[in-house]
Amino acid sequence: MALDADALARCVKRIAYEIHERHSAAERLALIGIIRRGANLAERIATILNQTGRPLVEVGTLDISSYRDDDKSTPGDPRLLGRNIPFSLDDRNVVLVDDVLYTGRTVRAALAALADLGRPRSIELAALVDRGRRELPIRADYVGKNIAAPEGQRVYVKLSEVDGVDAVVIGETKPEAF
Amino acid sequence: MPRLAKSDLVSIEDLPLSDIERIFELADSFSQAIERGETRRIAEGLIMATLFYEPSTRTRLSFESAMHRLGGTVISSPDMHTSSAAKGESLADTVRVVSAYADIIVLRHPSDGAAQVAAEYASVSVINAGDGSREHPTQTLCDLYVLRRKKGHLKGLTVAICGDLKFGRTVHSLIYALARFGANIVTAPFSGMELPDYVLDRIAAERNYRFSTVSLEELKSDQGSFDALYLTPNAPHQMALFTDANPLQDVPAARAPASLDAFYLTRLQRERLAGSNATPCNYAPFDARALRSSRTHRAVVMHPLPRTDEVAYELDSDPRAVYFEQAAAGVPVRMALIAWLLENRSRPAKRGNTSSIPFRGGTAPRCANPSCITRREGAYLRPRFRFAPTTNREHLALRCDFCERNLRVDYVGHTTSRRYYHFDESLHGYVRQWVEDGTLAVFDSVKEAEERGYEPYRRGPQREIMNSEEIAAACQAIAAQITADVVDPTMLAIVGVVSRGALLALRLRELVGRQTGVRPPCAAIDVYGQTALQPLDDTASFDVDGRLIILVDDVINSGWTVQRAMTLLWQQGRPAGVKLAVLIDRGHRALPIRPNYIGKSIPTSRTDRVQVRIAADEGGKPGERVLLYSLLESPKTAENPA
Secondary structure (H helix, E strand, O other), rough: EEEOHHHHHHHHHHHHHHHHHHHOOOEEEEEEEEEHHHHHHHHHHHHHHHHHOOOOOOOEEEEEEOOOOOOOOOOOOOEEEEEEOOOOOOHHHHHHEEEEEEEOHHHHHHHHHHHHHHHOOOOEEEEEEOOOOOOEEOOEEEEEEEEOOOOOEEEEEEOOHHHOEEEEEOOOOOOOOO | OOOOOOOOOHHHOOOOOHHHHHHHHHHHHHHHHHHHHHHOOOOOOOEEEEEEEOOOHHHHHHHHHHHHHOOEEEEEEEOOHHHHHOOOHHHHHHHHHHHOOOEEEEEOOHHHEHHHHHHHOOOEEEEEEEOOOOOHHHHHHHHHHHHHHHHHHOOOOOOEEOOOOOOHHHHHHHHHHHOOOOOOEEEEOOOOOOOOHHHHHHHHHHHEEEEEEEEHHHHHHHOOOOOOHHHHHOOOOOEEEOOOOOOOOOOOOOOOOOOOOOOEEEOOOHHHOOOOOOOOOOOEEOOOHHHHHOOOOEEEEEEEOOOOOEEEEHHOOOOOEEEEEEEEHHHHHHHHHHHHHOOOOOOOOOOOOOOOOOOOOOOOOOOOOOOEHHHHHHOOOOOOOOOOOOOOOEEEEEOOOOOOOEEEOOOOOEEOOOOEOOOHHHHHHHHHHHHHHHHHEOOOOHHHHHHHOOOOOOEOOOOEEEEEHHHHHHHHHHHHHHHHHHHHHHHHEEEOOOHHHHHHHHHHHHHHHHHOOOOOOEEEOOOOOOOOOOEEOOOOOOOOOOEEEEEEEEEEOHHHHHHHHHHHHHHHHOOEEEEEEEEEEOOOOOOEEOEEEEEEEOOOOEEEEEEOOOOOOOOOOOOOOOEEEEOOOOOOOOOOOO
């Protein structure tokens, strides 16, 4: 286990405070979570931000999933499956939230989807875990924890909304409780 | 003389209200004739060609049925994608050829504005049967016709439009038409599928419409239930558009309209979403419960069909469900349209483009709409814009003549003085003058203006931050890092952003090639122009799949250029990875992008410009340098800045 429930909560809180510090209350802020654990994290960050007395932060989601094309030997790239962003992104400061930042391919697809929707003023990236080994020139603005896991291993973020427990686990295969 | 003079129906806006009424009168008589089993062979000897670049059952069959019922004949190609279009024939060529075979062309096409192109190139009448997400005027005629038959009139109705309002072309045509009849429109979109801003802007500026949001709570407490909203349970609000005779008056937040005349439901346009199995939100199907309240019990329920699961099947037997009548109206309305074309034998073609802004070569902007026909058939179509009526004078808004989408312009230039300006309110007068003189240029960004050889109107003193030796040393250092990082040099490719990024890419290619012993392929990517990769120098075209791409640009600032370049790369395939090399990182990132290789990092202020001056060769020339200067404000005085 890389993070227990307390440590995970502290990471989320720290990310929220860093976002709050970097964006004054006058700025129009929106959080976009990547489904599904990124969306849950975005909700948690929004809850903390909304306790700071700043105007309510709006939250939307992008559904970006990897798919594999069986006809080709190369793996497919993550792509947009759907979105739920019931507000305009024009001139807004957007924070994209994901659970694990790894190759950067999901983030690239998310940036393309957001650029397609409007003209945001800026897009920042928050990730609970950055496990390095990027394949694209993507970096996170807010990182909960850097975990250098070897290539064959996987990093699982478990959240109580989905998994019944808050934890970050490094494992070879899918854990039982997952 | 041909029996049918050229007269096109591209947009519902082409038809004056009196003509719409006339078409409806004709439709009434044809509808009776069909019921009585009479035939009206007024189109005998005429040939209609149906060109469908997208699948459609209803529209195509109803057009063909209408033509046959009028005694005319129909020719068609089963699927345009398997015929001429697959061979790469342009739309313009196809319609010119088909003009010799038919008297009327009915066109459906996936690109916005395709019908406008067809109308301009065909020598016979063109009827738009749906072009991309732009318009579908004959469907709108059917919708209006049924609405008029059910409500007795079209003036000042209140219509709730629900579902996919973003891509639904039937919806956009319908909203423009309803706005001309002074309707109140309540929109209840699926979340994420809101009416695009350009539709709102257009009816605000042209029809004097005002927008208010109506909260869910307010509607609920106001009149019991407003069940249309359960179509969008995720949406915090819905937007209502009300006609407003006096826009200056400050009106409180809108109340829900007292009663609704119609619900217009639409299907989610899955084929226009990025993913094939997108589900933007969960929604319950529309059923009779929505029609129970006092404000909705007289409303009719419309749907352009096909439905997926927006409308409950139980509603089909309800007399207020009129969607099958809508479909049935397709034939008499389209018969009426053909008859109207015959009546208008001597009508001059009225869609002139005299108001288009004359742009000299290379100074016209590109349409921002990725689905615009000018982006697909750019080989022969010159982008064409006119001024868009706008409510906000701080921006310059142009409207694409083809797809009717507005383009917000931030930078303008004067072609004679070769100066560019950040647009602000004080420049409106000059811009009008430059349009008259044919000297207006518009740019997407400062980068584009400078790419095209324009200088800022005014700038502060410049300072050299790199000389030719430093540039050469930086390229050497970047090439050495790339060589050290790369595992398999045979899978490397170097792609430069036009134009200075491409020059640097060529240099890096030679340096890396010398160090690794394998000269990687090299290409240019033009974020303002073509979408394909342009191989450079002696590179044959190559596949990006599985390659490690070194993306090269001269200066990184916000990161939007890099983001766009990556989007273009991903349209080509799936690279094994992308690493970003820049000569200068000047900060001010607006995106989570970080270069892997940086020649030099320089702290700058937002109003600074960094200009890289390099030549198209091996480099090391004494004149090469990187300059930094600050941009000054646009002129506020009356003096002509040009």
